Structure formats: C-alpha cells, structure tokens
Amino acid sequence: MEFVFTTEQSLLQDTARSFFEKVGGSAQIRRASQKEAGYLPEIWREIAATLGWGALVVPERFGGLGLGIVELAIIEEQIGATLYPSPFFATIVLALPAILAAGDEAQQRALIPAIVAGERTASLAYTGRAGVPGAIDAVIERTDGKLQISGEAGFVPYGHAVDWLVVAARTADRDGRISLVLLPRQSPGIVTERVAYLDPTHAVARIGFDSVAVPDGSVLGGLGSGDAALQRVLDRGAIALAAEQVGGAEKCLALSVEHAHQRIAFGRPIGSFQAIKHMLADMVVRIESARSAVYFAACMADEEPGEAGLSEAASMAAVHCSDAFYRTAADTIQVHGGMGFTWEHDAHLYFKRARCTRGMFGDPAFHCERMARAMGLA
C-alpha cells in the first residue's frame, strides 16, 4: 500500500496546476466559453499535444503514456479548480476510453493517433433527452439492409464542436442492447446544437439523428456489444469527474478564506467570527474526505477490480464528492454576502458546476440505490 503520489504524479500535479492557472483566469474562461465552440482550439492543442495529456491513458503501442485514472484525476482536479473549458473531459475521459474499451484494433488505429496529436476531438453521446444515464433515445436498426441511427441525445459535452462522436444507441434487433457507434460529427443526418445551459463555463449539445447512415466498420466491437464497455467508461468517468469536483471545492475554499481575511464587518475580519470560521472548517472536512475518496477510487479503478468493484468505487466517489462540492460552493456564496450573488464574482460559476456535475453520471440518489443493491439491500 502506497497511498501517496509518486514523484511523477506530484510533478504532473505541479505542471497541471501552473498550466491551468496560467490559461484559466476568470476573464479567460468566461471569454473562451462564450465562443461558439465553447473553448479555444489553440489551447486545446497545447493541452493534448504539447503537454502530452492527450496521450495520458493511451496504451504505449499507440504512442501513449499508458497511465491511469489517478493521472486523469490529477489533471481533472486542476480543471475543476479553474473551471477551464475544453473538450478534455469529452475527448480524453469519455470518447477515447470508449474507443479503447469497445473498438477493435483498426478502429483504434484510425482515430487514436489523431487525438493524441491534438488534431481531433471527440465526445460521447451517452444519454437521451433527459440526460439520465441509461435512458438512451437513439436507436440503431437495419432498414433496407442498411444500418441507420435515429433519435436524439442530450447533454453531450462539447457535442456541437467535436470532430467525432461515439454514440450510444439501443440496438433494435438485439433486445435493446447498446451499440457504441463512431461517427464523424458532420455525417449527413446529424444535427448538433449547443444549448443554453445552467453551467455557463461548460458546453453541452443536443444532437438529433435523422436516419444517419452507419458506414461499415463504425460500430465499435460489434452490434449490441457496448453495454459493459459503456458502463466501464461511465464509471471511470464518474471518478474523474469527482476529481474535478474536489478541485472546484478546493478553489471555493481558497476564495472564501481570502474573503474572510479581507472583509471587515463590525470592525473585524469576518473570518474572526466563529460562524464563518466553522463554515470554512467544515469545508476542509468535506474537501479532504472527498480527496481521499477520489484517489482511493481512482487507485481501485486502476487496479482493475472488476465491474462490480469499479461501480462501487465510482458510486462512493460520486456521492461523496458531489455533496462536498455542492455544499462548499453554496457556502462560498454565503461567505461572500451580496458580492457572492453577482454575475461578476466567480462563486456562482462554481456553484453551477457543482449543481450540473451532480447528475452527470447519475445523481447521488441513483448511486446510493446502486450501492444498496451491491450491499444486498434491494
């Protein structure tokens, strides 16, 4: 048992922290996320290619670094701290692992090197209109001997801007089992639209599929064979997302502590009032326990505990970190008073990220129910 960062992991953390601090100031992230794409392509290329993080979880035979969720979590934590908008999560945490988990060698060879080089982005359309994992509104079926996808997907991260989409569709003639299909976003019949979203620094798209032709070789691994791969990607994604939540919460704490030192009321810093001190101390309790949860879950995931073990680790991280971030972000607004309620201050951006990440892979109630089943209670 070595539940501490290795030297390389600490270095990665330092690099990620200083990089995202450099590019991820408040004005910068607001500007970037207002662009139609929702991010700055030149900085994305720097992240993927120059810094080499596109290659993080890619096996060495594709020129990757062959690292794991712990490393992804380290980067995600810094993304959460700055709310830096980019297709990192969509491409590196969701789509790429889906291709790795479900695709065959040829499919992997076709796309992965371009992702590693920062030349291509991708996302995963894994939910339907309502954004609830498992509720998929896209169907793949054979019409006149040709495979087609129809239906829609919701809440697809950067789905309007990426080059490729991995689409989770129910397979009509395979008992509704899931097929994962790799398609260029600009395929005929695919309509993507960025939607107005509660979280202004994160772009999501609604995607319509109107009898989209599925070319040969674009179903990852084969029709109806995607359920386990998708589950694996979502569970690992949930752990990476929990790291983002920890990073966001940590930044909220830093903002709150700074404000508590500087803001004077009744002739003293508000940080000298116990009501404020204790609120901030409780943030530390939540954040540090959440950090322990994330890295424990990430380590477990990297040690390949099997499907059930992975799901339990993911649910642990998702429940604990979702709550930790939400409570911390809400209290951050409170600590800042009227200023915390403005659009100008960043507190609301973290609060909204906290709210919108809560349900991304199932909300805490969903994960508790799943845990209860694992415990033999339901």
Place this chain on the structure above:
Amino acid sequence: MKLGFTAAEEAFRGEIAGWFERALTGDFARLRGPTFGRDDIALMKSWERHLGDCGLGTIAWPRAYGGRAATLIERVIFAEEEARAGLGPRPNHIAVELVGPTIFAFGRDDQKSRFLPPIAAGREFWAQCFSEPGAGSDLANLRTKAQREGGKWVIEGQKIWSSLAHIADWGLVLCRTEAGSVGSRGLSLLLVPMAQPHVTIRPIRQMTGESEFNEIFFDGARTAAHNIIGEPGDGWKAAMATLGFERGVSTLGTQARYRRELELVLTAARDNGKAADPAIRQRLARAEIGLRVMRANSLRMLANMECQREGREAVINKLYYATWHQELGELAMDVLGRMAELAEGMDYAFPPLTRMFLFSRADTIYAGTHQIQRNIIAERVLGLPRDPR
C-alpha cells in the same frame, strides 16, 4: 499511488486473524459480540494480560519495550482483525495509545523502562486526568495544584470525566506546579499512582446508564518527585502531544470497529424488512459510502505519516468520524424503530445499537469538542484570526 497489501502484510493479517480465532475461546469467547459497554472488567483485564503474554499488547512499540515494531499499516490490520473478531474498545486503550506514546516522546529512559513494559504486558492500566469542572475545552484554565515536599509531589484538586479511572493503576495528571501561574504556563504532567488513601475516585453515571468516566479528588495525593514528564512547568507541550495521539494515530482503527457496528445495522434492516423502505435504504447506502470514505481517509493519513508528513486529512479525522458515527446511531434507531426503546429487564440494559446511539452523543465532545476541532482547523490550517483567549 497504489492500494493493496503486500504478501507480508497479508501474512500478518492471516497470523493475527488466526490468533484471535484461537484465543477467543473458553472464557474469552464472551468478549466477542456487540457489547459496547464494559461489563466484566476482570475478564477484560485478563484478556489484556493474555494479549501481553502473547506479545500482542502493544504491537507498535519497539521490541525492547514489549512490542513488535509493527508498521502503521500493520496496526490498521490488527485493528481490523480485532474488530472482525468481535472485540470492542480495549480497556488499556489509554495506556497503549495515549500514555505510552507520551512517555516515548517526552519521558526519560528510566521512566520508559519503569512504565512501558507493564503496559505492554497488560499489567498496568492508566487514566488520562486532564479535564476539570472548570477546565474542559479551556483546558489551560485548570486549577489542580502540585507542590514539592521533600522527595514527593503533593497534589490537591479535582479532575473529572476521567475514562476508566476506576480501573486504573496510574493517572497521567496535568496540574499546576508553579504557584500563581496562569494559562498554559507553569503546568506539569505527573505520573500518579491511583491506589492511595489521598485519591478518591467516584464513577459518574453517563446518559447511557453505565459509568465509564469518573470524578477524581486529590486530597494531598502523593507521587515520587521523579514521576514527572520533562521539567516542571513544561507540561503543556507534552499534554498537547497526548491529545494529538488521542485524535490521531490512535483512531486509525476506528473505522474497523465502525464497520462492525454498521454490519449490525444492516443485518437488523434486512431482518426486520426496513431495508425495503427506500428512504432507509438510501441512508444505509450513504452510511456505507461514508465509512468507505473514512477508511480511505485513514489510509491516506497513514501513508502520509509513513512519509513523516501531516496532511490535512489528519486534522479532519475527528470531525469526520464523530459526525459519521452520530448519524449511524440515529439511523440504527430508525431502523430498529420503537423496539430499540425497550430495555431488557428493569436495569436500563438496552440492546447494543441503542447503547451505541446513546454513546455516540459523546463523540462530538471527548477528545476536543466539534467546536474546538473546527477552531483548530480554522486557525491552524486556514490561518484565520484566533478566538479571544
């Protein structure tokens, strides 16, 4: 970063599990099972002696003092197996986890050889005598005095809330040895034999109905002049270290005991059908998740300690576990329903989970209240202005 135990650690776990299996037979079998009280003191003391005789009383200590130089991870494994075997908190906890480490850190060599081996052997029991009626959270306000008379310290004053003092041979007594001093100056940490005519120990009945803590009156109580930790007037630093042990390393195994308690609640919920209630099921799952997080946090704390670092995960430990445990108590009562409110017989003897529920109110009080813990984090970790003192 990696999890998982080494082959050596797994072997250690096997050895310890096997040992408990063999040892907890005969009379000792009664120590198993979910009693969160300490009904049979004689039996528990003889168990401590047995642990000592088998070299398992203080596994973390160096061999020279009766230990086996166990690593932190081995201590966690030991605690996990101890809990798995059905054992509750040890009566010698204060000696092994609080007093011993304080003597290791601040004691003289002669004190180490006098006091540590009997603790390791399970032959001498200790109490921590810090709190007073006028000095709890504000510990530095304490008034118990000691002064030198010839080759002895003579002690006057009153202590309160001393856990297990009624079964202790010795007390670690924080008292004022500089007349007229105030606050944390002029305090000393004395080692005082409890069995003497000038020490009166009165058990105090707790809200659980049991009496685990005590009032202690020192009316000219004596201890030899050399029974002092460090120099006279230097006691505060050592006492703070004692509290550090109490809130820190000694709690690494807490999650293991809580695991057993949670299993009891889960079993009860399955048996009485409450697990089918979605609201209860959600809370049970949250309790499970909360406990897994606690274990992760403990392991992170341990890993940092092994690298001689104290991370923020260590300072949150007490607040986190106390909160979790109180919620478990409340959940247990909701699972059991009104049946949990019925005692067997007329002597306020409640089922284990009811006792756990009641006891858990203390978790946010002893070893630094929730409010004091929050002050510590706010002031020491976040650097916020200190409270008026």
